[in-house]
Amino acid sequence: MKKSGTLMIKMSDHMDPHFSAQDVLRCNLCEIAVPPLYCDFCQIHLCKACVGEHLSDESTEHNVSLYRTRVSATKYPKCSKHLHKQCELHCEQCDIPTCVQCVSSGEHLGHKQVNIEKILETKKETLQIDLQELENSIYPKCQEIASDIPSQKALLVENSKDFTTTLNKQREIWYNEIDIIIKNLKSEFDEIESKDTMALNSQEDHITRLIDEVTQSIACVKKLLASNDISLVFEYKSRNAEFRKLPPKLVYSLPKFMPQRINSERINELFGHLEAASTNSEEEHCNTVDPSGAISSPPNKPLINEPRVIKDIDTDYGESDGLYSVSCLSDDDVWTRGQDNMMRLYSLQGDLIKSIQTNSKTRPQDIAVSSDGELVYTDPKDRTVNIVKNTKVQAVITLEGWRPLGVCSTSSGDLLIVVNSDDRKQTKVVRYFGSTPKVSIQYHAKNQPLYSSFGIKYISENRNLDICVSDYTASAVIVVNQDGLFRFKYTGPSSTTKGSFDPVGIATDSQSLILTADCGNHCIHIIDQDGQFLRYIDNCDLNYPYGLCMDTEDNLIVADNGSGKVKKIQYYIK
Structure with a gap:
């Protein structure tokens, strides 16, 4: 006590x-x-x-x-200024509890005072909505995902048995000549099975922790609903928004052994092959419960027939300065960079808010906004990646033998940096946590370089965690998964002549669509997460479009190099 x-x-x-x-x-x-x-x-x-x-x-x-x-x-909170008084009122302008003496003293003159019990009722209504969503939507969804994992594990085990049986039958026919092939295929299968099992175990651990947290939140909300302690209720911070983004549900395309008839001249080729397994993530979202009790699901947004410019602002970038990169600080403010050594923050009303000069006093190569809302820029001259905190520039990564090019901030808070060797013969993508490199991505599975050795390159992380790089020299967009495994290479729609695709800026949206600026053709390509061309944006008076970024409403922000303008383009039906 x-x-x-x-x-x-x-x-x-x-x-x-x-x-x-x-x-x-x-x-x-x-x-x-x-x-x-x-x-x-x-x-x-x-x-x-x-x-x-x-x-x-x-x-x-x-x-x-x-x-x-x-x-x-009702247990009223004590007044912080008049210790022997209870706060039975709430000042709407100051958003704080007040006592009668506070009001009579004139401190809140002209402010509207509301009975604090009405505020308590409103807060409890919000708590009730949170509880309803936790119990009726989030918790059942978590349980559904968790209950599906054992059956998927059983499928993996059963598939492993079927694979071994089929493989052994084929081995009886081929005898000793196929022992090496058998070992190679079994090793490949075991690796796939191991990765899938690890993925399922990881997801099971994640969802179990999430269920525990949701259970604790339910208990907390129930406790608050049963309490008349206003201070405790006011201290409540809802985690429902955090809980709504559930972990993805893993969907497997199980590997199968495909036997072939014997042909001694083509024994290695015809023995059979293992179909590559695929593990896709089905994004799970809870239905949102609004105060009226209506339930809505996340929309699958259709593309608009004619994309349109909804904001068109002039900047200080002239033809000699160029306008090459843009990154959203918010839905109203964007950072830009051109050919000079300044990075400028503009409002989408066209006002210049602030300018930041690079430490090296030479032009930056690319810019991004970190998960903390801070400006990040790459500087090839002094081989640094820098973060601007308020107006102070701090080098967080300094490279040796490499120069940074494109940069983006990921959903996990990491930085993805495209780097080019000093001799301009190698290019790779490196994932950094702070100043620590975590993953380096350079080669295709066949040990061939993924990216051209020099030239302009922009980078973006897709919602499905794929890493997307626009490679101007290779006239291609190269996409790998988060582990660096090659997924596809987009070189323009099939009707486009090879070499006429000039990709520069790249961005991704909430539907995992990939958008890249085709500066030489004055348009923007929209492709899906698997590299299928969907459509052009070519009707918005674009003049050498370069840098791209997305706002939170899936509007496309374009740094239009030829005109020096920043354009906001709507391409989804809203």
Whole structure:
């Protein structure tokens, strides 16, 4: 117990209501069992012998009555300025509890005061909505994902048995000549199975932790709903937005052994092959419950027939300066960079908010906005990646033998950097956590370079965690998964003549579509997450479009190099 003056609050008074029945009520001052009295203002139990001592504390008001006949009173917060007063009002302008003396003193002159119990009711309505979503949507979805994992594990085991049986039958026909092939295929299969099992185990651990957290949140919300302690209710911070983004549900295309008829001249080729397994993530989202009780699901947005410019602002970049990169700080403000050594922050009303000069006083190569809302830029001259905190430039990565080109900030808070060797013969993508390199991506599975050895390159992370690089020299967009395994190479739609595709800026949206600026053809390509061409944006008076980024509403922001303008383009139906 914790004692303050004559007020002692037992932890049992705040225990989960499902378990409080196991505790015997005791006087909060002397521990006598089953005290008959209760102070509504102090919210403590009292025996008859202790009432006098409790009432002698004149620092606060008291209202003692029989516990069995009491009417639960609201526990008002104490005023921070008038310690002996309770806050029974709430100032709407200041958004704080106030007491009558605060109001009468003129401190909140002209401000609207509301009965604080009305605020409590509003807060509890919000709590009730959160509880409804936690119990009816988020928790069942978590359970659904968790219940599906054992069956997928069983499929892996059963598929492993089928694979071994088929493989052994084929081995009886081929005998010793195929032992080496058998070993190679079994090793390949075991690696696939191991990765799939690890992926499922990882997801199982993740969803189990999430279920525990959701369960704790449910208990917390229920406890708050049962409490009249305004301070506790005001301290509540909803985690429902965090919980709504559920882990992806893994969907497997199981590997199968495909036997071939024997042909001694083509034994290696015709023995059979293992179809590559695929593990796709089906994004799971909880339905959102609004205050009216209506339920809505995340939309699958259709593309608009005619994309249109909804903002078109002039900048200070002229023809000699160029306008090469753009990155959203918010839906209203964007960072830009051109050919000079300044990076400029513009509002989408066309106002120049601030300018930052590079430390080297030479032009930056690319810019991005970090997960913390800070400007990041690459500087090939001094081989650094820099973060701007307020107006101070800090080098967080310094390279040796390599120069940074394109940069993007990932959903996990890492930085993806395209780097080029000093001799301009090698290019790779490196994932950094702070200043620490985590993953280096350079080669195709056949040990061939993924990227051209020099030239302009921009980078973006897709919503499905694929890494997308626009390679101007190779006239291609190269996409690998988060582990660096090659997925596809896009060189323009099939009707486009080879070499006429000039990709520069690249961005991805909430539907995992990939957009890249084709500067030489004055248009933007939209492709899906598997590299299939969907359409052009070529009707928005684009003049050598270069840098691209997305706002939170899936509007495309374009750095239009030829005109020096920043354009906001709507390409989804809203």
